[in-house]
Amino acid sequence: MTDLERFKNRAQAGKLLARQLAAHARHGNAPQSANGLDAIVLALPRGGVPVAFAVAMTLELELDLLIVRKLGLPWQPEYAIGAVGSGGVRVLQPGVPGLMGVTREEVDAIAARELAEIDRRARVYRGGRAEPVLTGRVAIIVDDGIATGSTMAAAVQVARRRQAARVVVAVPVAPPETLRMLEPDVDELVCLAAPPRFRAVSQWYDSFDQTSDEEVQDLLAMAWRHQDDRRLEQPPNREDRT
DSSP states (O other): OOOOSSBSOHHHHHHHHHHHTGGGOBOTTOSSBTTSSOEEEEEOTTTHHHHHHHHHHHHTOEEEEOOEEEEEETTEEEEEEEEEEGGGEEEEOTTTTTGGGOOHHHHHHHHHHHHHHHHHHHHHHHTTOOOOOOBTSEEEEEOSOOSSSHHHHHHHHHHHHTTBSEEEEEEEEOOHHHHHHHGGGOSEEEEEEOOSSOOOGGGGBSOOOOOOHHHHHHHHHHHHHHHHHHHHHSOOOGGGOO
């Protein structure tokens, strides 16, 4: 945990988070990180991308996306009642449907709308770039913070379904009760600060402007260009040498 009361911004939070994830860093042109497995940083867009970008660039790891969406109350969208992810993943808070009068039909309608937004974001952010293979890899899922945990729980399920060898959740800040809820489902949980009096993620940042689609695209383009250049610099396999 950090002794900072607040983070300056998402980039600073990501650099601090990278220090706690150093065991997963790639060293030079080695095909694997120090722990013997190939790690990849998966950002939850949009706000998780600047944090994950700082983590990935600091540790020389591949950066990509894991797109999930919160399900909000029909009359109060910021209040999470669950989340959805690709591949049919759906996580609902206890008591949903039924909680506060929310019907199954309303949940299904909200889920359909958010799944459409997942498809839109995938097209906008990825373009024609293929999704990364997670099989046998360490999936480090990064966001700018966690509140209820529904979105992160859905992201963990998506990574498991895509056969990640290990799932690591890494965030700057989250309430203690949410961390306790997530802990049994992940292999490693890294959180810099777990304040007991938690109201919102934004409360713990000096600057917490909304991350735009354009910022996400720019950061991904920089990371992917760096990754492609690094691949070109890698020496050929021993059996390819003459």
